[in-house]
Amino acid sequence: MMKALFFLRHYNDVDHITPVITRWVESGNICDVVLIGFDRFQHDYRIAHLSQYASVRLAHIRDVISGPLYLAWRLQMVPVLNTFHRSSLKASVEVVNKLWPKRRREALWRRVSRQLLDRTFGHDGRGVIAFDWVERNTTIATEWIEILLTMARARGLSTVSLPHGDSPHANRLIRRNERRPGPDPVFSAAAMFDKVVVPNELCATRFRPFMKHEDVVVLGSPRYCDEWLTRLADITPPSPLVRDDSRFKMVLFLRKATFTTFWEEVGIVIHMLADFPDLELVIKPHTRGGWQQRLTWDRSIRRRANVRIADSNLHSPHLIDWADAIMDVATSVSFEAVKLNKPVLAADYLHAGRSVVADYMPETALNCRDDVYYKTEALLRNGGKNFYNTANRQRFIHEIIDQGKPDILLRYVQFLSRET
DSSP states (O other), X not given: OXXXXXEEOSHHHHHHHHHHHHHHHHTTOEEEEEEOSOGGGGGOHHHHHHHTOTTEEEEEXXXXXXXXXXXXXXXXXXXXXXHHHTXXXXXXXXXXXXXXXXXXXXXXXXXXXXXXXXXXXXTOOOOEEEEOOOOTTOSSOHHHHHHHHHHHHHTTOEEEEOOSOOOOBSSSOOBTTOOSOSOOGGGGGGGGSSEEEESSHHHHHHHGGGSOGGGEEEOOOTTTSHHHHHHHHHHSOOOSOOOOSSSEEEEEEOOOTTBOBOHHHHHHHHHHHHTSTTEEEEEEXXXXXXXXXXXXXXXXXXXXXXXXXXXXXXXXXXXXHHOSEEEESSOTHHHHHHHTTOOEEEOGGGBSSOBHHHHHOGGGBOXXXXXXXXXXXXXXXXXXXXXXXXXXXXXXXXXIIITTOXXXXXXXXXXXXXXX
16 A cells, blocks of 8 residues: 655646546545635535545645644745736736745745654655646645645655646647747646656657656647546536437537637637528636637627537536537647547637647647638538548547546556656
């Protein structure tokens, strides 16, 4: 029986690391799961699933350390987070940084880290600590994570970084203000871990410039593997969507505002789809930052009788199960639809990227308004039968999700076991 400490920050972490934790404990191991983001995730259905295991001890960090210490830990992050340095609070943050420099912050980081490590491992020098992919622009201070990992290594513990997503882009320049391809410093924080795990080689290219080749481990996608998709169907709460066959069902998945998306054209496409009277469209904003997407508040869109904006209680499994087809602007949610053999329309002309789905399966690509119209018309006519080129789809599953073999979660457990 081996021991692990998993930290979860937000929706993506919960989505992609819960499958690993599930297989870890079902393989006879034990773990602590500490939530370090918003406490609303304590009520997430995947967290509820984990809480059913006797070998999982699950808590929010504020319930692990004392109230005053938690408040100090949270407040001390403000002067070191990149988001605040880029905001209108920059001048105030710089003043706080001078009054409270790194050497003064370190004592608090160490105190919090010591309590967390003692709680899980005591004096045991064997075990593994797992975060998600930690980036330089994370909402949790990398300064604290580095100290925690350093203290863990001093105790003989291993440190790993697990996926919080699958790269939906085949190209590199996808965010606003990105103009030159090459190693992205945002991923350099990965070097603080002993190992970084990725689903595929496409994701590995983010981290390889900053680490030894052998320290970036490719194991497949825990979120979109067959084993987890089967389990997910059992643990997802009942869908609030009512299924009927009077109209063709389509879901449009959106990305965060940080990615370059041509929102005016997205709005036009939504109206084009709504012009088909036999089509029903649901728009799903991104789970983080969806409120920043102004088109979701567009009255002309909200007035369309066959268009609906999904709220937070509509999860992606609900929507994909309900839909006859998916349209997206390069989101990894579309991978689940591909695995279920549901048509995906990869609207690549609506953003500055090139999607992996369209790259592997050109039959999915939308390159102009004409494609939107004619491919939607074809779906309405034949229901999406024989939509994919079989060889293209199998290559996508093989290289992007399965990495050759379907026993992905077992590979994750075997990897973590070797690291303890």
